[in-house]
Amino acid sequence: MTAHRIGVLLVNLGTPDAPTPQAVRRYLAEFLSDRRVVEIPPLVWQPILRGVILNTRPKKSAHAYGLVWTEEGSPLAAITRAQAEGLQARLGAEATVRWAMRYGNPSIAAELDKLQAEGCGRILIAPLYPQYSGATTASAMDAVGAALGKLRWQPAIRTLPAYYDDPAHIAALKADIERQLAALPFAPEVLLLSFHGMPERTHTLGDPYYAQCLETARLLGEGLARKDLRIETSFQSRFGRAKWLEPATDVVLAAEAVKGTRRLAVVAPGFSADCLETREELAIRGREQFLAAGGSDYATLDCLNVTDAGMAMLESLVRRELSGWL
Numbered sequence: 385m386t387a388h389r390i391g392v393l394l395v396n397l398g399t400p401d402a403p404t405p406q407a408v409r410r411y412l413a414e415f416l417s418d419r420r421v422v423e424i425p426p427l428v429w430q431p432i433l434r435g436v437i438l439n440t441r442p443k444k445s446a447h448a449y450g451l452v453w454t455e456e457g458s459p460l461a462a463i464t465r466a467q468a469e470g471l472q473a474r475l476g477a478e479a480t481v482r483w484a485m486r487y488g489n490p491s492i493a494a495e496l497d498k499l500q501a502e503g504c505g506r507i508l509i510a511p512l513y514p515q516y517s518g519a520t521t522a523s524a525m526d527a528v529g530a531a532l533g534k535l536r537w538q539p540a541i542r543t544l545p546a547y548y549d550d551p552a553h554i555a556a557l558k559a560d561i562e563r564q565l566a567a568l569p570f571a572p573e574v575l576l577l578s579f580h581g582m583p584e585r586t587h588t589l590g591d592p593y594y595a596q597c598l599e600t601a602r603l604l605g606e607g608l609a610r611k612d613l614r615i616e617t618s619f620q621s622r623f624g625r626a627k628w629l630e631p632a633t634d635v636v637l638a639a640e641a642v643k644g645t646r647r648l649a650v651v652a653p654g655f656s657a658d659c660l661e662t663r664e665e666l667a668i669r670g671r672e673q674f675l676a677a678g679g680s681d682y683a684t685l686d687c688l689n690v691t692d693a694g695m696a697m698l699e700s701l702v703r704r705e706l707s708g709w710l
């Protein structure tokens with residue numbers, strides 16, 4: 385085998401194969417059994433997961449997925465695939481680009497196998513999480529490690545570091561958010577930066593995610609600063625009974641409306657691709673929460689997805705990490 389080619393593997397979280405309770409159950413069972421995600425001893429957690437959560441949540445979540453499902457499948461998978469195709473077009477013959485999901489399909493192990501079969505002896509793993517968390521970035525690398533553990537002949541591996549404060553990332557977000565704000569039919573008084581939350585305990589135990597979200601928010605806030613727009617930060621998607629990072633997005637949306645904010649836009653700079661959390665939780669439920677509390681105009685801005693700004697940023701980060709290989 386000649387293994388001189390360079391491979392790039394884009395990795396995102398994962399998503400069910402279909403918006404059905406059965407498919408969502410399979411996905412949640414894998415996701416929520418990851419000890420990087422739920423840091424409760426398995427002897428305590430597994431009975432709760434199998435006895436309660438997997439009997440109730442799949443039906444509710446499948447309904448939510450059904451509201452945002454596209455002809456190309458789950459938004460997260462469809463957009464990650466499009467990002468891989470876009471990056472492939474930008475890198476041309478210089479590298480082979482594939483994409484994988486940490487949970488569900490296509491799996492990290494299967495895509496690493498394909499890259500090797502295509503002659504890639506050097507592979508850059510690019511977890512598409514701007515902010516590092518053990519629950520996301522490290523978990524993706526655990527899956528890479530597990531796949532490598534089964535190989536006699538391993539490829540050389542590099543990893544794209546978190547890019548929460550990278551000037552190219554902040555500039556791409558700023559340009560894309562300004563473009564979208566200018567196209568809105570109303571002028572928002574508040575721009576809410578909503579990041580996915582996590583248990584506060586995970587932060588206390590030393591996970592850098594919270595600090596990196598706040599730094600992205602600070603840099604982006606400086607970049608977007610103007611007199612007629614107040615920028616706020618919040619954390620969404622609370623799961624389970626433990627205390628999560630605060631302030632919670634749903635609480636902030638209602639509180640803003642109650643204190644008189646009429647026009648609000650929300651954007652999620654912690655997601656590289658739109659997904660259930662943006663298209664359903666923010667765009668549908670968030671809207672209901674804000675309008676029910678007295679708001680009049682609400683918009684959810686898109687993630688960077690496959691915009692020129694987003695793809696140019698991804699290409700520049702990947703080329704930088706491939707230096708010496710390309």
Ligand SMILES: C=CC1=C(C)c2cc3[nH]c(cc4nc(cc5[nH]c(cc1n2)c(C)c5CCC(=O)O)C(CCC(=O)O)=C4C)c(C)c3C=C
Pocket residue numbers: 397398399400420421422441445458460513517519520580581582583586593621623654655658659660661
């Ligand atoms: C962007 C970073 C993410 C962190 C940090 C994160 C932590 C985390 N998430 C859960 C529980 C759930 N998350 C769910 C969906 C989901 N989470 C992320 C990203 C992060 N999660 C994304 C991109 C998505 C969307 C997936 C999609 O298919 O579109 C879900 C599933 C949906 C549902 O049933 O509500 C759960 C559950 C925990 C416990 C956690 C802890 C650190």
Ligand SMILES: [Fe+2]
Pocket residue numbers: 580621
């Ligand atoms: Fe999550």
Ligand SMILES: [Fe+2]
Pocket residue numbers: 621660661665
């Ligand atoms: Fe959610």
